[in-house]
Amino acid sequence: MISLPQAAYIHIPFCKHHCGYCDFAVVAGKDHLQTLYLEALELELTSLVNSQEIQTLFIGGGTPTYLSEPNLQRLMQMLGIWFKNYDEFSIEATPESITAEKIAILQGGGVNRISLGVQSFENHSLIELDRVHSVADIRPAIEMCNDHFPRVSLDLIFAVPEQRLEDWQRDLRAAVDFGVGHISTYGLTYEKGTPLWKRRERKEVVALDEDLEGQMYEYAMAELPRLGLEQYEISNFAKPGQECRHNQIYWANESYYGFGLGAARYLAGTRETNTRSLDNYLKKLFAGESPTQSSERLSDLDRARETIFTQLRRREGILRESFENQTGFSIDQLAGERLKPLLDNHLLIDDSVSIRLSRAGRCLADAVITELMAG
Ligand code: SF4
Known part of the structure; x- marks a missing residue:
């Protein structure tokens, strides 16, 4: 949703x-x-x-x-x-x-x-x-x-x-x-x-x-x-x-507005970024045009995968039930077999309600998240 x-x-x-x-x-x-x-x-x-x-x-x-x-x-x-x-x-x-x-x-x-x-x-x-x-x-x-x-x-x-x-x-x-x-x-x-x-x-x-x-x-x-x-x-x-x-x-990977030079926004499932050139930004707006430089409509699957990426940064990690309500996918469905080695290596903690980074996992957060998103 x-x-x-x-x-x-x-x-x-x-x-x-x-x-x-x-x-x-x-x-x-x-x-x-x-x-x-x-x-x-x-x-x-x-x-x-x-x-x-x-x-x-x-x-x-x-x-x-x-x-x-x-x-x-x-x-x-x-x-x-x-x-x-x-x-x-x-x-x-x-x-x-x-x-x-x-x-x-x-x-x-x-x-x-x-x-x-x-x-x-x-x-x-x-x-x-x-x-x-x-x-x-x-x-x-x-x-x-x-x-x-x-x-x-x-x-x-x-x-x-x-x-x-x-x-x-x-x-x-x-x-x-x-x-x-x-x-x-x-x-x-x-x-x-x-x-x-x-x-x-x-x-x-x-x-x-x-x-x-x-x-x-x-x-x-x-x-x-x-x-x-x-x-x-x-x-x-x-x-x-x-x-x-x-x-x-x-x-939480929820929607937000973004205005100004180089600003990003996430609206109705679309990610947009404004131009980073000040001249261009001014020219576009004074010509009545949009300063948006890139726009990407994410599929439901991409949105769910992105939510794994952003929510794992949080202390509470990914709360299984709210993740499913938000994205329409279960975390196990998306990352199932890739979770096990990370759990076995104590980089992730799974208490059945949530999946989150362990302290060791936080030190290697980028690598853990990349591994989880692989494939
Ligand atoms: S140039 Fe320096 S002060 Fe300006 S945003 Fe970058 S880090 Fe901050």
Whole structure:
């Protein structure tokens, strides 16, 4: 059964600087196009026709809080027109872009959850990551967010070149010490074509040893729950009730809207992605055309297989009965004989109500999911 969208994602591509590892749809040095972009975004939103009732609204990027104050204000007004009744309204921010004035605008617009891209509390890692902020920017930004938003999340990256296990342990401890309710931890990836990937190709940078990366992830999985933040997804940890509902909608493989440069959406069983070219995005919308670049109508079987992929990321894994109600297939019908070796190797746990990744399985999540989807 295909559900009505309960989530909306809005992409703001502008950043002060394009970090060397980043493969998202971002633009730097094009601030003069911010106002035009919001005009185009508003045109794209008119495809909704009416104001939509949703549960979660999420503004990501890019750096949404890098928008100028008038543009941020305009974005809040625009979203207030097209969406209503949401109880979770998140925005992504960077430590150096947050100001008291912008926080006031976000609060006025109803934002109640902020996700801060801290990445590390060590300057040498921030330099390796090619970030524009330094450790000195982080404390005031988190304190401001803690003072003004009921829900604050911090993003951290591990397996940064030259990072030691003790650096990562200090990063986690520092994040927890701020008392935030949510922490996301991502292993650094070398996306093809990024400046970081090119540096690795030229041997100017050496990726961290895989075993050490595994130890860092294991440490987060052991330490954060001990400090009160339960792991509720492969990369995400939260205090009870602080889980990101918006991402939970993605992981459940339910429908969602997506607007803006490079944004993806999943509506009525069709996956669509917008163009990642800012020029193209603006041209299309001002010409009265759709910015959609790719569109794929999934078969029922493909949708069910995709649901295995997304739901296994969750702590609760795949709940047999609700999976069958949602997709029309049973998990055993789809993955039957491929489950056994993964269960025998203790990478998956099957308690007959659900199938989920074991702790060892979470360390090898991509390989386990690929194996399960094979064939
Ligand atoms: S601030 Fe975030 S979105 Fe912008 S370039 Fe850096 S990593 Fe990418």
